[in-house]
Amino acid sequence: MTQVERQQWDVVVVGAGGAGLRAAIEAREQGARTAVICKSLFGKAHTVMAEGGIAAAMANANEHDGWQVHFRDTMRGGKFLNQWRMAELHAQEAPDRVWELETWGALFDRTADGRISQRNFGGHEYPRLAHVGDRTGLELIRTLQQKTVALQQEDFRERGDYESGLKVFQECTVTRILKDEDGRVSGVFCYERESGRFFVIEAPAVVISTGGIGKSFKVTSNSWEYTGDGHALALLAGAPLLNMEFVQFHPTGMVWPPSVKGILVTESVRGDGGVLRNSEGKRFMFDYIPDVFKEKYAETEAEGDRWYDDPDHNRRPPELLPRDEVARAINAEVKAGRGSPHGGVFLDVSTRMPAEVIRRRLPSMYHQFKELADVDITAEAMEVGPTCHYVMGGIAVDSDSAAARGVPGLYAAGEVAGGMHGSNRLGGNSLSDLLVFGRRAGLHAAQYAGGLGEGGRPAVDEDQVDAAAAEALRPFSAEGPVEGEPDEGRPPENPYTLHQELQQTMNDLVGIIRREPEMGQALEKLGELRVRARRAGVEGHRQFNPGWHLALDLRNMLLVSECIARAALERTESRGGHTREDWPEMDRQWRRANLLCRLADPTGNLAATDPVRGQIRLSREETEPVRPDLLALFEKEELVKYLSEEELHE
Amino acid sequence: MSSYEAGFRVWRGDTEGGGLEDFKVEVHDGEVVLDIIHRLQATQAPDLAVRWNCKAGKCGSCSAEVNGRPRLMCMTRMSVFTRDEVITVTPLRAFPVVRDLVTDVGFNYTKAREVPAFVPPSDLGPGEYRMMQEDVDRSQEFRKCIECFLCQDTCHVVRDHEENKGAFAGPRFLMRVAELDMHPLDAADAEGLDRKTTAQDEHGLGYCNITKCCTEVCPEQIRITDNALIPLKERAADRKYDPLVWLGNTIRRRGR
Structure with missing residues (x-):
């Protein structure tokens, strides 16, 4: 039996970004003793990189806005594949979640009458994004961090211990969810990055809020943390992932210099008036308005330009189409030879507004281009191109409670959860998603844990602890050949090399435009990498050893990448964040189909998995019909584009 | 695009002590100090400890002292140094070292x-x-x-x-x-x-x-x-x- 430190908590939250902290705050306020585990320092989560804003129909900027309008926009953006109940709850609750942040000290930009200012964004009918310049994510994370500290100060006043009711275990990584013999969550197995020490937290409820998967792709806006940990933890615990083929490529990432390729250029640049041009100086987006959006976007530059000042009588410019549309358009322009010198297109604000306004409204973009690319965005155009940004797919959850399917005690919220955004997420809907479903996950996790009572807590299975410890230590004993295997005599694999090969594979073969033979190649390559990853070795010891951490993260990235590749191969249509060159049309029959990924070997024994057959099994299920009163929010002519004949007649 | 070989001097060690270690490492156009530290990890020192997250100047994780000056490594461009300059990277001095460039x-x-x-x-x-x-x-x-x-x-x-x-x-x-x-x-x-x-x-x-x-x-x-x-x-x-x-x-x- 492995001797590791044990602690007992009521709720464990894995991840301390927006969703995780919101979940933790809620669980603690419900009276649950709550532990938060995060890979980075407290307050550094990937949420800080969100720039544009939080979408919430507060109607501060346009009185016609309301949750129904927000719901409609979200469903359109997701091409009607959204788990509609989530989209409904999200639209209804987002305003309360934003207002509540003000009571915790957040300072949003203001309207002239002192309310929260709201800005335009792609796919949103009205100005809807609460924001702070272009650093909204930082404001969100800092506010939640400071609220967490405020609760700790309360606990200190009452009990003399800051960490008695809510504790953050920073720079710690969870490698396994533990379960009891009935399959209920019993805790988590973790290591501390600083010391390499293992520990177990025994808890009946676990909220996964680990964010996304972007580090499996070469060009990405995501930080190192985005290795799909939560997706993999859920799979390994027996929970299915939903619609993993939908990966959002943000249309505007930096393309030069190479070392910053992929870093995000916020959509606010376009929301505030920035335009996209090709090498011929043409605003090409007017050529790329798809049929489903034809009536909603301006046909001329003049109309598009008028919209910024008079949105009630003009239609919005096509630069503000949903992200999937804009990303594909940029891709097509570059491919047609009309790209910028470094393989992107031009995004220009310099000719659209005065330098001083640019510096005030887009301070961090100004700063970022000046510092990293020697480009003054008030004087010249930026060069931008698509970058892997967000995964719409994720852990399949119950809409109301955020409970993961099939594993009692497991919850998921934020990017790691699937369903909410359908096949494509609108900008601004991520931060609101974190708050709405973070709170719900925390609430239901606390209620579930509280309902079990002290005697009813699932026991930790010691064999699982031993297995988890052995798995985590394997990279240190990866030395040399395995007897009888053909690769005898080869040195251990370098985890950094494996990671680079994985990123290249996903980028080239399962990227923004997908083709059947390439995805087949990707699956073969993933099989090869999986075998090699078992021999990933590390030097040195367990104390703050990045090579070791990466070797362990590879398991997660390989699992998630396989889910994406398999689901993408299966879905023979193009919709939102999934574009098939060989199946270019959106197919109304596919709208009803959800693809679920499960672990092929339910015992979770990855080492025994056949490299060719893979680790993931796909299954298809039919989505629940949209509730009639929600469908009634749309015009029949619009529904015809998305819903099949049978659905329309039902 | 041009590249060259730069001299780096990186503090390595832990709570017990340590010292500066010399490296020769390739540098490409447009790179920042953090890129070079990552290249060292991937090619010469896989266990070199460093904190970083966003690599875009937004999270404040990759703080260190570059030639004695406190800076974010992700926002320190290599082009601010001459090619023959040896660049010294040390952990934040005011905080206790955990390992290499990581401090408590x-x-x-x-x-x-x-x-x-x-x-x-x-x-x-x-x-x-x-x-x-x-x-x-x-x-x-x-x-x-x-x-x-x-x-x-x-x-x-x-x-x-x-x-x-x-x-x-x-x-x-x-x-x-x-x-x-x-x-x-x-x-x-x-x-x-x-x-x-x-x-x-x-x-x-x-x-x-x-x-x-x-x-x-x-x-x-x-x-x-x-x-x-x-x-x-x-x-x-x-x-x-x-x-x-x-x-x-x-x-x-x-x-x-």
């Missing part, structure tokens, strides 16, 4: 907890807050802080005086006090909390002798000294010498 920044989290949180006004519910942009501008400037702790590292009050750490919150958290004090709706007063006085009495504002080192290293260009610390000092002084405040405090004390 726990001091900052301890200080964060000592600053009482925002106090919401009791008469306003969620959604009822009204604040004018010009009234939130100042606090918003301070909220740009990415908590890289470079100001905490460079401030000479603690940089060379470990003994001051107990009594001194450092520029970042004095600025947090200023931010709350200037928040248009903070209701600390109503709870009997005078943030100006506590800045002086509990967070060590008096140690600061406005040398502006913190402002110089701030990657967000927040004017910490001019906009946060000096006004806070003035406000604290006003409180102390304001006869009405003195009288009020005296009467309140008598009432206890």
